[in-house]
Amino acid sequence: MKLELRGITKRFGALVANDHIDLVVEPGEIHCLLGENGAGKSTLMNVLYGLYRAEEGEILLDDEVQRFSGPGDAMRAGIGMVHQHFMLVPVFTVAENVMLGHEQTKGAGVLDLAAARAKVREISNRFGFDIDPDAVVENLPVGVQQRVEIIKALSRDARVLVFDEPTAVLTPQETDELMAIMRQLKESGTSIVFITHKLREVREVADRITVIRLGKVVGEASPTASNTELASMMVGRAVELTISKAPANPGADAFVVTELSVIDQLNQYVVKDVSFTVRAGEILAIAGVQGNGQTELTEAILGIQPRTSGSITLDGTELLGRSVRRVLDAGLGFVPEDRTEDGLVAEFTIAENLMLDRSKGAPFVKAGTLQLKTLEAFAEEKLAEFDIRAQGIHTHAGRLSGGNQQKVVLARELSRDLRLFVASQPTRGLDVGSIEFVHTRIVQARDEGIPVIVVSTELDEVTALADRIAVMYRGGIVGIVPGDTPRDVLGLMMAGETTGAAA
Amino acid sequence: MSDDKTVDDTTVQAPAAGPQQTAEVPPSASSRFLREMLSSSWLISLLAIVVAILVGSLLVVVTDPAVQKAAGYFFARPGDTIAAIFEAIGGAYASLFQGAVFNPKRDGFVNQIKPLTESLTFATPLIAAGLGVALTFRVGLFNIGGRGQILIAAACAGWVSWSFDLPAPVHILFATVAGLVGGAIWAGIVGVLKARTGAHEVIVTIMLNYVAFYLVAFLLKTPGALQAPGTTQNKSPGANASAVYPTLSDLLGVGAFRLHLGFIFVILATILVWYLFNRSSLGFRFRAVGENPHAARTAGISVPSVYILAMVFSGALMGLAGSSQVLGTTTTGFSDGVDAGIGFDAITVALLGRSRPWGVFFAGLLFGALKAGGYTMQASQGIPIDIVFVMQSIIVLLIAAPPLMRMIFRLPAPEGSPKPVRISAQKAVTK
Numbered sequence: 001m002k003l004e005l006r007g008i009t010k011r012f013g014a015l016v017a018n019d020h021i022d023l024v025v026e027p028g029e030i031h032c033l034l035g036e037n038g039a040g041k042s043t044l045m046n047v048l049y050g051l052y053r054a055e056e057g058e059i060l061l062d063d064e065v066q067r068f069s070g071p072g073d074a075m076r077a078g079i080g081m082v083h084q085h086f087m088l089v090p091v092f093t094v095a096e097n098v099m100l101g102h103e104q105t106k107g108a109g110v111l112d113l114a115a116a117r118a119k120v121r122e123i124s125n126r127f128g129f130d131i132d133p134d135a136v137v138e139n140l141p142v143g144v145q146q147r148v149e150i151i152k153a154l155s156r157d158a159r160v161l162v163f164d165e166p167t168a169v170l171t172p173q174e175t176d177e178l179m180a181i182m183r184q185l186k187e188s189g190t191s192i193v194f195i196t197h198k199l200r201e202v203r204e205v206a207d208r209i210t211v212i213r214l215g216k217v218v219g220e221a222s223p224t225a226s227n228t229e230l231a232s233m234m235v236g237r238a239v240e241l242t243i244s245k246a247p248a249n250p251g252a253d254a255f256v257v258t259e260l261s262v263i264d265q266l267n268q269y270v271v272k273d274v275s276f277t278v279r280a281g282e283i284l285a286i287a288g289v290q291g292n293g294q295t296e297l298t299e300a301i302l303g304i305q306p307r308t309s310g311s312i313t314l315d316g317t318e319l320l321g322r323s324v325r326r327v328l329d330a331g332l333g334f335v336p337e338d339r340t341e342d343g344l345v346a347e348f349t350i351a352e353n354l355m356l357d358r359s360k361g362a363p364f365v366k367a368g369t370l371q372l373k374t375l376e377a378f379a380e381e382k383l384a385e386f387d388i389r390a391q392g393i394h395t396h397a398g399r400l401s402g403g404n405q406q407k408v409v410l411a412r413e414l415s416r417d418l419r420l421f422v423a424s425q426p427t428r429g430l431d432v433g434s435i436e437f438v439h440t441r442i443v444q445a446r447d448e449g450i451p452v453i454v455v456s457t458e459l460d461e462v463t464a465l466a467d468r469i470a471v472m473y474r475g476g477i478v479g480i481v482p483g484d485t486p487r488d489v490l491g492l493m494m495a496g497e498t499t500g501a502a503a
Numbered sequence: 504m505s506d507d508k509t510v511d512d513t514t515v516q517a518p519a520a521g522p523q524q525t526a527e528v529p530p531s532a533s534s535r536f537l538r539e540m541l542s543s544s545w546l547i548s549l550l551a552i553v554v555a556i557l558v559g560s561l562l563v564v565v566t567d568p569a570v571q572k573a574a575g576y577f578f579a580r581p582g583d584t585i586a587a588i589f590e591a592i593g594g595a596y597a598s599l600f601q602g603a604v605f606n607p608k609r610d611g612f613v614n615q616i617k618p619l620t621e622s623l624t625f626a627t628p629l630i631a632a633g634l635g636v637a638l639t640f641r642v643g644l645f646n647i648g649g650r651g652q653i654l655i656a657a658a659c660a661g662w663v664s665w666s667f668d669l670p671a672p673v674h675i676l677f678a679t680v681a682g683l684v685g686g687a688i689w690a691g692i693v694g695v696l697k698a699r700t701g702a703h704e705v706i707v708t709i710m711l712n713y714v715a716f717y718l719v720a721f722l723l724k725t726p727g728a729l730q731a732p733g734t735t736q737n738k739s740p741g742a743n744a745s746a747v748y749p750t751l752s753d754l755l756g757v758g759a760f761r762l763h764l765g766f767i768f769v770i771l772a773t774i775l776v777w778y779l780f781n782r783s784s785l786g787f788r789f790r791a792v793g794e795n796p797h798a799a800r801t802a803g804i805s806v807p808s809v810y811i812l813a814m815v816f817s818g819a820l821m822g823l824a825g826s827s828q829v830l831g832t833t834t835t836g837f838s839d840g841v842d843a844g845i846g847f848d849a850i851t852v853a854l855l856g857r858s859r860p861w862g863v864f865f866a867g868l869l870f871g872a873l874k875a876g877g878y879t880m881q882a883s884q885g886i887p888i889d890i891v892f893v894m895q896s897i898i899v900l901l902i903a904a905p906p907l908m909r910m911i912f913r914l915p916a917p918e919g920s921p922k923p924v925r926i927s928a929q930k931a932v933t934k
Binding site: 304324328329334341343346348355357359364365368369370372 | 782788790797800802805
């Protein structure tokens, strides 16, 4: 099916998220929508999927103008969407999830599960998915869950499939498999819109590339374009994709984790017998696919995981079992994985956020009273130092862009006397320009002789920053390898392969 | 409006999203409601009052016998009906004003201004308790337990007031503090349960209301406990004169004003709560936990201890309301109805005041005036005081549902709020 968007304009108040966007996707084509975070890609797709109504412009399918007042209309017209965060009910089976929303019944309101199962099998066989229709979704690996999403879309005869950042949660191998599936879908005549900001994937799979910046189409590119060309189109200026960093000059063992285990609320080990050492002045990157215990590991270091065993020592002092307050006082700088949820109070001003973890004692509190003047001076200074783009220090943090929010978090965490710095997904959702900045500051912290841990699911980030790389899989560390280990080896380790990988 | 709706759709879908982001506690519906409510503008408060007055007028008109009679021959002489309508409304609000602020029909300024002091007297416990509720709102908690806390505080303050013989200022202070401590402990139980076990404070406070009510009722009919000696009524002894708050008349030596020291305490409490939230580091932590407990925890703020402290402070403010009831207003002995519904009215006051200290103060004044005026309106015009209650309820209803107000008045959705919707819109934009 041919999809055409003509002059789509979508505004949120004063913000123009989509500004007269034109896009044509030919039948059987993989069309990449490339753009930074905030460029308006997802807004555009939500317009297409009927979640938002555009102020101007029209959507055409096979040259017929469509009017969608909701996702239901879009689905009926043949548009399917594979969301970044899966829209699946975890406790339902695959078949139940697939039928959800257009349940077929056989009289008397009884669900026709047999038909749903048959449909799942039929589509699975067509694409060689090998999915059990009766498997409960929450027990399936993430990559398989994504296939359930694809089956769900296909079961409604979607002939235009939108993939919204589908690879964020996949291992490199699963990503390759997804690419193969996309090619297969394309062979069968499905048009595919593939949203991403990962240049490598784009070049691998796309037939055509449309680059969006600040809500506007800035141009088309061919898959043969180089990474640098694509990146500079996305950002609008030349960018450094690799940061320059001097070789590490590691000192003594500063941060030692020994046989750390974490048990979650479901009585499962989410981190099991993890041991590693970080030396002063070195960056240890923790790689791995999302959900393999990295989050819980960093939370255990911070002291918010209730059930832990083993030992975590910083400069010889035991941290495990201490309160968050005392861990921070021991010199931990912590950039949480989810900055809007754990890093910032959206309703607080930038200044207030900058003192969030120092609400007791000097310099911001004297005799239980806030020292507003000191805070303001400090905030002004950090605003300049970290190049936080905001109207002023009294702007609410929730109104900043992701990059600027992250800069606020970094400014807060790096302005204390640190003896350990842990950054979890420090550049998730940031634009290329901010990534550059964040990486530079992390390397700077290292060069000041602080032991640094960077947790990241992005291999590019891991290889850019790491002096050594620890790969996590199912709560354990598969191996710790040098920073220049090739991608494919890391990829195998992320899938749990230890053979020949652990150097 | 249509935009709102579509954006809402994505909000609804967002939580259903990640199968892997399970363990974390999602922001509960109640905290989202709180945030939405607190972030809406003063304009909405004002409009809510206007709508409530309009609805009140309507009720006055349809229940007024003169209007009903005139409406019977409306088509013959419509002028009569209209005149009756204006007379009914005019009479109602004139008597409301005379009962609440100033009554020119009385002799002498002292008597004329007495209604205002009555309003302030009614406002006193409302403001104290309103501050208590507002304080918990700002921390992301609902304290529905005002009733229980006020009852316990009244019992404590009352017991001290008649069981000791102390010089006046000391006795007053001692009895007041006893009330504060009583309320603080009763609410503190809730804080501890919430912090330790995660028990929801709404359920626990409501249940403790019953416990407090039956406990106080039992003590009031138990000789040797709170029952007045030598009686069989379910009533306490009166407070010793040394523990009774001096009134404005005591101070000026004129009139029969009931307005008492409690009002000064309430002004001090308002200033204190303002300081707490705007200048103190403790208040900073309170607000951080209220806005985003996850971020607060990550920043090393102990969320459980904030919950406990907030409930204790809130209970102490409820205690001030209880103390002012038994030491200021009903000093001749109290029954188990001494809370006079203040614990629940306080929720309304806190809502109308947007949980801001001075907002609560003025909302309390308004509700005090409505109470004082309502009784006069009932007495002089025969208009049931229930109409005042209806007006109060409408104010809450409208304030608790900002989208409803925006719909009625076609207001634009506020910039920067309501929070959850905005975040999702932003997320959608920033992909």
